[in-house]
Amino acid sequence: MIQYISKSLPTKDLYLNQFGFEQCSPGHYFGPAIRDYYLIHYITKGKGSFRVGEHLYELKRGQGFLICPDAVTFYQADKKDPWHYYWVGFNGEKADQFLKEANLTQENPILSYTKDGFFEEQFEKMCNVKNVEKNGELMGLGYLYILLSALIECNTKLDSLKTSGNKKKEYVKQVLDFICTNYASKITVTEIASVIGLNRSYLSSIFKETTQLSIQEYIVHYRISKAKELLDKKELSIGDISRSVGYTDPLLFSKIFKKVNGVSPLNYRKKKQKT
Incomplete structure (x- = not known):
């Protein structure tokens, strides 16, 4: 000793x-x-x-x-x-x-x-x-x-790492809230970054780190999920639904919908009606 x-x-x-x-x-x-x-x-x-x-x-x-x-x-x-x-x-x-x-x-x-x-x-x-x-x-x-x-x-x-992690979560939450409120409008990643007050590249980086999706990919998936809900409403045409979820071009909407779900909006609706 x-x-x-x-x-x-x-x-x-x-x-x-x-x-x-x-x-x-x-x-x-x-x-x-x-x-x-x-x-x-x-x-x-x-x-x-x-x-x-x-x-x-x-x-x-x-x-x-x-x-x-x-x-x-x-x-x-x-x-x-x-x-x-x-x-x-x-x-x-x-x-x-x-x-x-x-x-x-x-x-x-x-x-x-x-x-x-x-x-x-x-x-x-x-x-x-x-x-x-x-x-x-x-x-x-x-x-x-x-x-x-x-x-x-x-x-x-x-403490700095904890604070940094909490801030990142808050920024991601702000992105999610913004998309939820504005998905039916024409929105861009640049606009979202500007509203939140962060550099576009940095915001995109922390968003993907947290969600495993890019902001643009999340916008697409969110819009398509809303479109699937609207397809249950028989009184709405495909064009009505397209415009309701932020796509002014029904053909573009149908193309994106099929890419995400494997079927067109029309066929998706028909399958849902049979079940």
Whole structure:
């Protein structure tokens, strides 16, 4: 076990209590116990379990857990594949703020950083500051800031992806609503993009990504589905139906209808009447 305990007076915003690295023996555990500071563990090998309150988490390499002040916790290495982990204890007036920005709280205590070796690298550098005679404490605090910054960046990117996904869904919904309202008129993809306020290419891209159809293909399918409903009305001619769903040319309408359904509008109507 490598451990470093801070001997300096705490600073106001953020300060270190301790940090270290441990290769746990099978079944090694700690707790139930409480701390009076924040403590992050990051697993580099093996697996184990972490319990806080009524919640039990099974964790492995690339994951970690946060222990909050005054929370009763228990954690134990797996008996067959015990974990190795780094840890860092800290506190300060901004500690809670930084952790919330990283979406780490007592209710959401699990972290994950698996995209590269950066996180483990910073912990290793932190543990090496005990060999630095001058400014070791300051260097260790610097690595703590880097670790928290990396966690905040990961959470920010995740939020950005979620927001981006929600925006895309909203744009697609606007397209669907516009077509539903205006399918009987002459509408173009350019017009729809202009109404929504997006670049035509970008709108077309996210629409196809979501629906697997181009906007134009969706317009055609929507119009034809409406035409099939109208074909049940015997009093309407094929020309009436054509104009009602946005096609001024009945011949073009019949051609498109047959392409989509395999039969002409007239034959489709006859088949429906026989059933």
